[in-house]
Amino acid sequence: MISIRSIPASLFLLCVLSPQLGAQTVTTAASPAPHAPVQFHEPAPLQFEDHTGFEQIFDGHSLADWEGDPTAWRVEDGAIVGESSAQHPVFNTYIWRKGLVVKNFDLKLEIKCEIGGGSGIQYRSQTGIPWIRPLHAGEKPRNLNWMMTGPQADIWFPVNPRAASYTGQFYSENTPLGIIAWRGEVVSSEPDTAAQLVGSVGDRDELGGYVNINGWNQYEIIARGGVCIHILNGHVMAVLIDDDPASSNNQPGKIGIELESTPAKVSVRNIWIRKLQ
Numbered sequence: 001m002i003s004i005r006s007i008p009a010s011l012f013l014l015c016v017l018s019p020q021l022g023a024q025t026v027t028t029a030a031s032p033a034p035h036a037p038v039q040f041h042e043p044a045p046l047q048f049e050d051h052t053g054f055e056q057i058f059d060g061h062s063l064a065d066w067e068g069d070p071t072a073w074r075v076e077d078g079a080i081v082g083e084s085s086a087q088h089p090v091f092n093t094y095i096w097r098k099g100l101v102v103k104n105f106d107l108k109l110e111i112k113c114e115i116g117g118g119s120g121i122q123y124r125s126q127t128g129i130p131w132i133r134p135l136h137a138g139e140k141p142r143n144l145n146w147m148m149t150g151p152q153a154d155i156w157f158p159v160n161p162r163a164a165s166y167t168g169q170f171y172s173e174n175t176p177l178g179i180i181a182w183r184g185e186v187v188s189s190e191p192d193t194a195a196q197l198v199g200s201v202g203d204r205d206e207l208g209g210y211v212n213i214n215g216w217n218q219y220e221i222i223a224r225g226g227v228c229i230h231i232l233n234g235h236v237m238a239v240l241i242d243d244d245p246a247s248s249n250n251q252p253g254k255i256g257i258e259l260e261s262t263p264a265k266v267s268v269r270n271i272w273i274r275k276l277q
Helices: 009-030 204-208
Strands: 066-068 073-076 079-084 092-097 104-114 118-127 148-156 170-173 178-181 185-189 196-200 217-224 227-232 235-242 254-260 264-276
Touching: 079 092, 079 254, 092 118, 104 118, 104 148, 118 170, 118 217, 118 264, 148 217, 148 227, 148 254, 170 235, 178 185, 178 235, 254 264
Parallel strands: 185 235
Antiparallel strands: 066 092, 073 079, 079 264, 092 254, 104 217, 104 264, 118 148, 118 254, 148 170, 170 178, 185 196, 217 227, 227 235
16 A cells, blocks of 8 residues: 655645646636627717828918919918909809829818809819800900819809709719719719719708808818719718729819809818828
8 A cells, every 4th residue: 555655745746736737728628718799889980170191282371372363262361262243253263273183082171152153172173175165245265274174073052943952963074974973872984884873872952951051061072093972061962983994084183163153252271182092
């Protein structure tokens, strides 16, 4: 008979503890810790005032970096202001940021239309292209360096019900395409095919209720490849998906502001752009 006292202490401990360690190891391997449940979170709102990665393209003081008719455009209270009156009527003119040509970007600005008439934000646009519409009665010959051709995010003073429906839409300025995506629409365009309605982002009249008449509007344009999104005061107004690489909507171009009709007054401030590849 072997006495416990005759077994070395180290060997005794090994004999006693080994089964427990083995059991513990097996238990751990057989019963892995449960995974934490998947948590779903709605994305946080993107703040319009967040300018991370953005560049300010209007300094609030001078039009030195902008090109436009000096009799129609001025700086007032930190904003670019275009105005047309009976004493100085303007039928259609633009001001654009010099030294900036871009295709893929996020553009944020604040814009206000007063008195009447309309405006719009030109992007991916060109200058110097002959104007397809004839001169108005009494209109002076156009300086094509002050005229812009290409995509426009529209905004209009509601001088009539039709004009009231324009704000937010995708308009192709100075081309035969005209209005492509009306407010509330998602529209697809392909080579040699008429544009087609894909779906709706909301009722046209209800979306119009988010427009601040005679007040500042937060306008954002997102352009990625053939996709252009117009967002006004946090609400998607129109989406165009253009799969034609040769389309005028799909080319790099300039950023500008429109002044149209008489009487009319448009003010634009806090203009920021985030340029992407």
